Amino acid sequence: MAIAYRQRIDDDTEFALWKIEEEANDLYNQLQLNENEKAYVEKLSNGKRHLHWLGTRVLLRKMLRTDEYIDCKVDNHGKPYLVNLPYHISLSHSFEYAAVMISKTHKVGIDIEQIKQKVERIASKFMRPEELAFINNRQKIEHLYVCWCAKEAIYKCNGEKEVSFADNIFLSPFNFEHHGILNANLHKNDVNLNYTVGYLQYQDYMIGYVKGDM
Incomplete structure (x- = not known):
């Protein structure tokens, strides 16, 4: 399967989606992995987690347009980074899709989620009362998924653990559209960062993406 959707944010930043229709072996054969990575893949059960790991790496390879080995590691906070290539990256996945965002100049973050009713049950755990107040009841589920x-x-763009969605990340009121932007702020201790977040409803999935500081 080729790239299902691609969006350029600026000259140095873009994201893409890959619909995972291949078998695990087909994805595996498109990658170059070192011995540690091969051992990690072997430990994964043959299910969605296995396909998601392989799918994000195949998509990353396609976006970087290289057949060379890509040394992709994660730091102490779980944030992926490239050892020998000049790109910031962010990876996400949900059910049939893998998502990757890359930038030469800025930190990035991306998330993809399949839209399901369950988000309403947990809304109060990641939303503040003033944020819940601006949710459009006619498109409540979609609006909550954008949030x-x-x-x-x-969270992924910032790349630090111990950040609470409800207590440290604040969304300004916005009207839900199928493709739009919203303003947000991350505040914790001496960290105070403003973000403009893009979002996109793609079929029955929601995608949030953000470009941070350099």
Whole structure:
């Protein structure tokens, strides 16, 4: 399967989606992995987690347009980074899709989620009362998913653990559209960062994406 959707944010920043229709072996054969990575893949059960790991790496390879080995590691906070290539990256996945965002100049964050009713049950855990107040009841589920994806994308872009969606990431009121932007702020201790987050409803999935500081 080729790239299902691609969006350029600026000259140095873009994201893309890959619909995972291949078998695990087909994805595996498109990658170059070192011995540690091969051992990690072997430990994954043959299910969605296995396909998601392989799918994000195949998509990353396509976006970087290289057949060379890509040394992709995660730091102490769980944030992926490239050892020998000049790109910031963010990875996400949900059910049939893998998502990757890359930038040469800025930190990035992306999240993709399949839209399901369950988000309503947990809304109070990641939303503040003033944020719940601006949710459009006619499109409540979609509106809540934008909020979740936006906060998750900011969390990934910031790249630090111990950040609470409800207590540290604040969304300004916005009207839900199928493709739009919203303003947000991350505040914790001496960290105070403003973000403009893009979002997109793609079929029955919601995507949040953000470009941070350099």
